[in-house]
Amino acid sequence: MRKIIHEELSGAIIGVAMEVLNELKPGLDEKLYERAMTIELKRRGHEITVQKSFPVFYRGELIGNLLPDLIVNDAVIVDPKVVTCFTEAHVAQMIGYLNITGLDLALLLNFKNSRLEWKRVLRPLEAGEQKAPDLRA
Numbered sequence: 001m002r003k004i005i006h007e008e009l010s011g012a013i014i015g016v017a018m019e020v021l022n023e024l025k026p027g028l029d030e031k032l033y034e035r036a037m038t039i040e041l042k043r044r045g046h047e048i049t050v051q052k053s054f055p056v057f058y059r060g061e062l063i064g065n066l067l068p069d070l071i072v073n074d075a076v077i078v079d080p081k082v083v084t085c086f087t088e089a090h091v092a093q094m095i096g097y098l099n100i101t102g103l104d105l106a107l108l109l110n111f112k113n114s115r116l117e118w119k120r121v122l123r124p125l126e127a128g129e130q131k132a133p134d135l136r137a
Contacts, residue, residue, distance in 0.1 A: 005105050005122060006076055013072055016040045017080075017109045018116050026082075026113050033080040033111045034069055047073050054100050066100045077106035084112060086119050098123035 004010075020036045038048050049071040056064050070078040077097050081090065086108055094106035103123065110117040 009073060009076055010105065010107055010120065012044070012046070013037075013041070013076060013078055013107055014109070014116070014118055016044065017111075017118065021111050021114075021116050024111075026111055028082070028111070030080045030082050030111070033082070033109075037078065037080065038070065041070075041072060049074070056100060066097060068097050068101065068106075071101075071103070075103065075105070077101065077103055079106060079108050081108060081110050082112045083110055086110065086117070091119070091121055094121040095124065 016037055017033075020033055020040060024032065024036060034050075038050060041048050051067040051069065052071055054066040054068075055062055056066050068077045069080060072078055077094065079090075079094060079097075083090070090108055094108060098104065098106055098121065105123070106121040108119040108121060
């Protein structure tokens with residue numbers, strides 16, 4: 001069986017997101033959910049980094065900075081959304097964030113409806129990294 005990356009931490013983050021959604025109700029601005037999650041995650045003893053700046057280089061030249069919404073325990077990027085549904089663009093953005101930060105997991109959280117939706121996004125393996133064998137093949 002394949003190990004789930006940051007299973008306990010991601011479960012705790014999703015639980016906090018559900019609690020925030022139940023309290024605030026759906027459809028508010030993304031930043032309000034982000035702030036509420038920051039308060040609740042800190043209250044539960046997690047380390048939260050808001051909009052940490054990561055430099056982005058192209059051929060050795062600094063071209064700008066990446067600012068992920070939240071990083072929890074220096075391990076998981078959290079991106080609150082209020083959207084009809086997650087798109088390939090949302091996933092691609094998280095993959096870009098993971099590649100720049102070197103982190104392995106991002107969580108997309110959708111606060112649009114009364115039921116929280118979430119998506120786990122993993123950093124793609126780099127050339128030369130070992131991939132777990134597919135035991136179902």
